[in-house]
Amino acid sequence: xxxxxxxxxxxxxxxxxxxxxxxxxxxxxxxxxxxxxxxxxxxxxxxxxxxxxxxxxxxxxxxxxxxxxxxxxxxxxxxxxxxxxxxxxxxxxxxxxxxxxxxxxxxxxxxxxxxxxxxxxxxxxxxxxxxxxxxxxxxxxxxxx
Numbered sequence: 001x002x003x004x005x006x007x008x009x010x011x012x013x014x015x016x017x018x019x020x021x022x023x024x025x026x027x028x029x030x031x032x033x034x035x036x037x038x039x040x041x042x043x044x045x046x047x048x049x050x051x052x053x054x055x056x057x058x059x060x061x062x063x064x065x066x067x068x069x070x071x072x073x074x075x076x077x078x079x080x081x082x083x084x085x086x087x088x089x090x091x092x093x094x095x096x097x098x099x100x101x102x103x104x105x106x107x108x109x110x111x112x113x114x115x116x117x118x119x120x121x122x123x124x125x126x127x128x129x130x131x132x133x134x135x136x137x138x139x140x141x142x143x144x145x
Contacts, residue, residue, distance in 0.1 A: 049142065051138040051142075052135055052138045052139055052142060055131055055132075055134050055135035055138055056135060058127075058131040058134075059128060059131045059132060059135065062124055062127045062128035062131055063128065065120075065124040065127075066121065066124045066125060066128065069117055069120045069121040069124055070121065072113075072117045072120075073114065073117040073118065073121060076110055076113040076114045076117055077114060079110050079113075080107065080110035080111065080114065083103060083106045083107045083110055084107060086103055086106075087100065087103040087104065087107060090103055
C-alpha cells in the first residue's frame with residue numbers, strides 16, 4: 001500500500017479546521033468582532049522637500065548667529081584687554097581710588113559680557129547641531145518614501 005503525503009497551505013488549512021471533525025460539512029463563515037483600537041498611524045507627517053529647505057534655512061541662520069557671537073566675543077575680549085591695560089597704567093601712575101574703582105567696574109562688566117557671549121555661542125552651536133540632526137532625519141524620511 002502506498003501512502004500519499006499532502007502539503008496544505010494556510011487558506012486550505014483554515015478551511016479544513018473549519019470543517020470540523022466530520023470532514024463532510026461545509027465551512028462556516030466566521031466574523032471577527034470590530035477592533036476598538038484605531039489603526040496605527042504615524043503622528044508626524046512624512047517629510048517633504050519644504051521641511052528639508054526649512055531646516056537648511058535654520059542652519060544658515062544658526063551659522064550667521066555663531067559668526068556674530070564670535071565677533072562679539074572678540075570685541076569684548078579686546079575691550080577687556082584695553083581695560084586691564086588702563087588699570088595697570090593707573091596703578092603705576094598712582095591714580096585715585098575712585099579712578100581705580102571705575103576701571104575695576106569696567107573690567108567686571110567686560111568679564112560679564114564675555115561670559116554672556118560664550119553662553120550665546122554655546123546655545124547657537126547646540127541649535128546648529130539640533131537643526132543639522134533634524135535635516136538629516138527629514139532627508140532620510142523623504143528618501144524612504
